[in-house]
Amino acid sequence: MDNSSIAVSPKKTFGKALLYTLPMFLVTFMFITGGKPDFSDPARTVAILVTFFGMNLLYFLMHYSGKTDRYRAIIFVIFALTLSFTLIRNMILIRNSMSFSQADILECKIPFCHLVIPMMILPAALTKSIIFPGTILGGFADIASMVVLWLAATVVLGRGFCSWGCFYGGWDDGFSRLRKKPLVKKISDSWKWMPFAVLLLVALTAALTMIPTYCNWICPFKAVTEFEKVTNVESAVKAGVFISLFGGLVVALPVVTRKRTQCSFLCPMGAISTLSNRITPFTMKIDTNACTQCFKCVDSCPMFALTREGIKEGTVSMFCSKCGKCMDSCSRNAIHFGIRGVPAGTRKNFSRNLFLFVSFLFMAVFSSQPIVFTLNSLYNLIF
Amino acid sequence: MNKIKTTAGITWAFLGLILMIILFPGLSGFSKSFGTLPFMKINPRYSGGEVAFTQSAGACTLAVHKPVFNGLVRDRNTGFVQVDWRGKIPDQIRDTIDYDNDNVPDFVIAVDTKKPASDCCPLSGRVTGLGISSRTSFGWAARINLRKTP
Ligand code: SF4
Ligand code: SF4
Numbered sequence: 001m002d003n004s005s006i007a008v009s010p011k012k013t014f015g016k017a018l019l020y021t022l023p024m025f026l027v028t029f030m031f032i033t034g035g036k037p038d039f040s041d042p043a044r045t046v047a048i049l050v051t052f053f054g055m056n057l058l059y060f061l062m063h064y065s066g067k068t069d070r071y072r073a074i075i076f077v078i079f080a081l082t083l084s085f086t087l088i089r090n091m092i093l094i095r096n097s098m099s100f101s102q103a104d105i106l107e108c109k110i111p112f113c114h115l116v117i118p119m120m121i122l123p124a125a126l127t128k129s130i131i132f133p134g135t136i137l138g139g140f141a142d143i144a145s146m147v148v149l150w151l152a153a154t155v156v157l158g159r160g161f162c163s164w165g166c167f168y169g170g171w172d173d174g175f176s177r178l179r180k181k182p183l184v185k186k187i188s189d190s191w192k193w194m195p196f197a198v199l200l201l202v203a204l205t206a207a208l209t210m211i212p213t214y215c216n217w218i219c220p221f222k223a224v225t226e227f228e229k230v231t232n233v234e235s236a237v238k239a240g241v242f243i244s245l246f247g248g249l250v251v252a253l254p255v256v257t258r259k260r261t262q263c264s265f266l267c268p269m270g271a272i273s274t275l276s277n278r279i280t281p282f283t284m285k286i287d288t289n290a291c292t293q294c295f296k297c298v299d300s301c302p303m304f305a306l307t308r309e310g311i312k313e314g315t316v317s318m319f320c321s322k323c324g325k326c327m328d329s330c331s332r333n334a335i336h337f338g339i340r341g342v343p344a345g346t347r348k349n350f351s352r353n354l355f356l357f358v359s360f361l362f363m364a365v366f367s368s369q370p371i372v373f374t375l376n377s378l379y380n381l382i383f
Numbered sequence: 384m385n386k387i388k389t390t391a392g393i394t395w396a397f398l399g400l401i402l403m404i405i406l407f408p409g410l411s412g413f414s415k416s417f418g419t420l421p422f423m424k425i426n427p428r429y430s431g432g433e434v435a436f437t438q439s440a441g442a443c444t445l446a447v448h449k450p451v452f453n454g455l456v457r458d459r460n461t462g463f464v465q466v467d468w469r470g471k472i473p474d475q476i477r478d479t480i481d482y483d484n485d486n487v488p489d490f491v492i493a494v495d496t497k498k499p500a501s502d503c504c505p506l507s508g509r510v511t512g513l514g515i516s517s518r519t520s521f522g523w524a525a526r527i528n529l530r531k532t533p
Contacts (some may be wrong), residue, residue, distance in 0.1 A: 031407045042414075079530050099519065102517040103517045103518060103520070106519055106526075107519050107521075108425055108429055122455075125422070127422075127426060127453065129424050129425060129426035130422070130424065130426060130429075131426045132425070132429065138416065138426065142414070143418075143423070144414040144415070144418035144423060148413045148417050149406070156399035157399075208455065210432075211455065280399075280401045281392060281398070282396065310447045328461055339393055341391050341393075342392050342393065342397075343385065343391045347532075352395055354400065355396075361404070
């Protein structure tokens with residue numbers, strides 16, 4: 001373990017980076033292939049191998065180059081795209097349409113996603129039941145598995161879930177990278193409190209109406225997953241809201257601001273994850289001895305988690321999603337992954353190695369299914 | 384003090400590492416245990432509620448669910464009763480339902496499964512009309528809107 005303070009580079013030699021990749025290679029092999037690879041289907045074999053080697057190559061590059069966000073974002077964006085592809089393709093295969101029907105609601109067959117969690121807490125406590133037309137166990141995206149996955153990721157990664165685990169976050173993360181420089185630089189960061197207001201609003205309205213109001217009326221990602229069939233004025237208004245919010249907060253604003261505006265200004269789950277940052281073992285730290293106060297990190301942060309005053313004081317706010325973008329922009333390695341209780345500026349590489357293993361493992365395994373499914377489908381389509 | 388904090392922090396981080404390593408292989412077991420918690424059941428507003436009674440006619444079974452009125456803390460004045468036809472459903476369905484079993488018919492429901500079209504004729508002041516009516520994987524299901532007090 002290193003204890004040095006100034007400019008410890010996270011870069012490693014080729015051999016050392018390879019050595020650090022080996023455990024990830026073995027664990028992901030076990031988890032992605034289930035330990036007993038089945039090579040009988042060529043399309044699936046190719047899909048699994050490409051996913052497995054691709055993931056491990058990116059993990060190797062994180063260690064070798066010392067850059068985190070650059071390689072994380074590749075998987076994160078692919079995760080978002082392939083998850084939408086998987087959902088839409090499944091729906092089209094099963095229902096011939098991207099919208100769900102009344103029968104799916106009657107039979108409780110709607111796939112569950114973590115964005116429902118903020119709305120199900122109050123009714124679960126008071127009525128001892130879940131207000132969502134999904135399946136508790138078994139089937140695609142069942143409620144129990146999704147809650148367990150989210151809970152574990154949130155306890156360990158905190159808001160890191162929003163940069164390493166959420167299958168929606170990759171959308172606005174991806175769009176925020178399309179321009180090299182932002183067109184709009186000045187946005188009030190007070191908007192970052194907005195998700196707490198949305199959280200309160202949807203938790204209360206869902207409890208009062210017993211309807212997951214965010215899913216029904218607001219969620220921008222309905223535009224790229226599944227939504228209610230447009231059959232009347234109400235469902236047309238809903239579809240309009242979904243598409244406008246997706247176009248505005250997930251596409252347009254991230255492109256012009258280079259910030260993750262949907263995640264920062266709307267998502268109620270982001271608000272819960274933000275609060276969970278207070279208990280997680282991993283945090284971002286600022287080594288004030290190494291920091292030259294150039295504030296490049298403040299400009300690069302897509303989540304409005306850094307302020308100039310905070311940097312001067314050596315603090316990172318709870319809005320941090322541990323994406324590592326600020327680290328990649330800091331030539332002094334002054335801002336770094338840290339462990340709660342461990343003083344800033346110490347054990348930098350140890351903390352980064354441990355955090356990368358934990359967060360990357362979650363992302364790699366969680367994202368592997370939709371990636372494999374998409375590659376498999378594309379292979380079948382081409383050959 | 385610093386040493387204690389550092390040790391506690393690193394221990395917490397390693398516990399996180401262990402949790403991540405066991406999470407995926409143990410997911411189905413963890414989910415099963417989680418799924419048995421008392422609040423892990425679908426609210427009757429979505430599941431349609433428990434089946435109150437069934438009637439068979441040939442290869443088709445009619446299931447009438449218990450009426451659903453539940454709200455957050457107490458029952459609401461409005462709700463619904465779900466009726467399912469399971470198995471081999473006929474092209475034309477017409478059933479008179481007494482959902483509360485008081486020997487007084489509450490509504491007549493007619494479904495043309497081919498068209499498809501559905502109609503509900505209330506016979507009681509508590510029945511307010513047809514809610515959802517749709518083909519399902521098991522046959523056909525309909526929800527008839529109710530109010531508690533006529
Ligand atoms: S803020 Fe919401 S949509 Fe964005 S990454 Fe977090 S949970 Fe996902
Ligand atoms: S502070 Fe750094 S790690 Fe946290 S969200 Fe901002 S750029 Fe990402």
